[in-house]
Amino acid sequence: MRYIEPHGHMVSRTTDDYLAMVTAxxxxxxxxAFWAGFDRKSADGFYDYFxxxxxxxxxxxxxxxxxxxxxxxxxxxESEDLELAEDVLxxxxxxxxxxxxxxxxxxxxxxxxxxxxTVLERHVDLAASxxxxxxxxxxxxxxxxxxxxxxxxxxxxxxxxxxxxVIIDHVEEHTAPLVLDRGYWAGITLYPESKCTPxxxxxxxxxxxxxxxxxxxxxxxxxxxxxxxxxxxLEMRRRGxxxxxxxxxxxxxxxxxLQQCARFAIP
Amino acid sequence: xxxxxxxxxxxxxxxxxxxxxxxxxxxxxAKLIDLAAILDRIDRYGGAEDYRLRAFHRAMEExxxxxxxxxxxxxxxxxxxxxxxxxDKPVTPVATGAWAGERKR
Ligand SMILES: [Zn+2]
Numbered sequence: 094m095r096y097i098e099p100h101g102h103m104v105s106r107t108t109d110d111y112l113a114m115v116t117a118x119x120x121x122x123x124x125x126a127f128w129a130g131f132d133r134k135s136a137d138g139f140y141d142y143f144x145x146x147x148x149x150x151x152x153x154x155x156x157x158x159x160x161x162x163x164x165x166x167x168x169x170x171e172s173e174d175l176e177l178a179e180d181v182l183x184x185x186x187x188x189x190x191x192x193x194x195x196x197x198x199x200x201x202x203x204x205x206x207x208x209x210x211t212v213l214e215r216h217v218d219l220a221a222s223x224x225x226x227x228x229x230x231x232x233x234x235x236x237x238x239x240x241x242x243x244x245x246x247x248x249x250x251x252x253x254x255x256x257x258x259v260i261i262d263h264v265e266e267h268t269a270p271l272v273l274d275r276g277y278w279a280g281i282t283l284y285p286e287s288k289c290t291p292x293x294x295x296x297x298x299x300x301x302x303x304x305x306x307x308x309x310x311x312x313x314x315x316x317x318x319x320x321x322x323x324x325x326x327l328e329m330r331r332r333g334x335x336x337x338x339x340x341x342x343x344x345x346x347x348x349x350x351l352q353q354c355a356r357f358a359i360p
Numbered sequence: 361x362x363x364x365x366x367x368x369x370x371x372x373x374x375x376x377x378x379x380x381x382x383x384x385x386x387x388x389x390a391k392l393i394d395l396a397a398i399l400d401r402i403d404r405y406g407g408a409e410d411y412r413l414r415a416f417h418r419a420m421e422e423x424x425x426x427x428x429x430x431x432x433x434x435x436x437x438x439x440x441x442x443x444x445x446x447x448d449k450p451v452t453p454v455a456t457g458a459w460a461g462e463r464k465r
Contacts, residue, residue: 205446
């Protein structure tokens with residue numbers, strides 16, 4: 094079975110994880126910029142991180158023949174400081190030229206504040222003005238429903254944004270229909286302690302359709318499983334999905350979305 | 361391994377309600393007992409009462425309410441912030457899993 098891991102924070106994983114993913118059939122991994130687990134003190138910290146995402150990490154993955162792509166942004170958790178946000182936003186354009194960059198992400202909201210919305214709008218503007226794809230993080234737990242609605246309002250308000258070029262990640266049963274009904278792609282995140290189990294992920298594919306959905310593990314420094322996507326194939330088989338249908342969701346769907354970026358090559 | 365009336369232990373048969381029940385009953389039973397034990401544990405340690413438990417009990421009512429095959433959505437909504445206005449500042453430093461209501465503005 095082939096699959097693409099469209100959302101993994103590989104900088105926080107071991108090299109053994111790359112080996113395990115490739116062994117399980119992973120053909121490409123995509124890494125959105127995210128929170129380091131602590132707030133960075135300056136734009137220089139982000140400069141180094143963007144170098145890691147666009148230079149060092151692709152080389153580490155290449156040792157296993159695995160194409161590595163990345164998304165760039167200042168994450169919503171660090172968006173409360175508007176001055177820092179402007180400094181980081183100014184850094185991003187030079188990195189967008191690098192060969193493994195897919196677009197702007199994972200942007201979005203965390204605590205649904207006005208400052209976070211301001212920084213989200215700045216990122217959306219940057220993406221729209223350059224025709225970049227967008228990957229959106231939605232808030233966790235009690236903040237997800239409201240955050241998803243606010244994010245959709247920001248995206249809908251920008252006439253340049255084509256919903257087919259935006260994926261809203263970490264959807265659950267109360268947000269997936271909102272996202273799909275407005276024409277956006279939806280990402281389901283398989284995460285052991287929060288978010289979604291493989292069974293619920295397959296439920297959502299059954300309820301909301303497989304057309305504009307992808308599955309990801311979002312593995313990071315938390316309790317997470319870099320093999321959550323291939324493991325979900327087992328539950329898909331139990332529900333009667335054919336091997337073609339499984340590969341359709343786990344490989345062809347992310348490929349179809351990502352190939353809208355000219356820098357992405359189908360692996 | 362699944363146990364049931366049909367011989368589907370090795371090969372997936374066409375999905376049906378009975379087959380789904382066969383597959384998921386042990387998991388659902390274990391999770392329900394765990395849930396009961398957590399509530400007992402809170403009681404044994406003197407009890408607790410806050411917005412999280414209130415949301416939890418509302419969610420339990422939604423689980424018991426039949427129909428619609430949309431219990432997961434309804435449970436998630438019981439824990440969700442239903443407001444629509446952006447916050448001036450982060451209301452709580454981290455998400456707790458249940459909406460605390462209009463406070464600490
Ligand atoms: Zn992420």
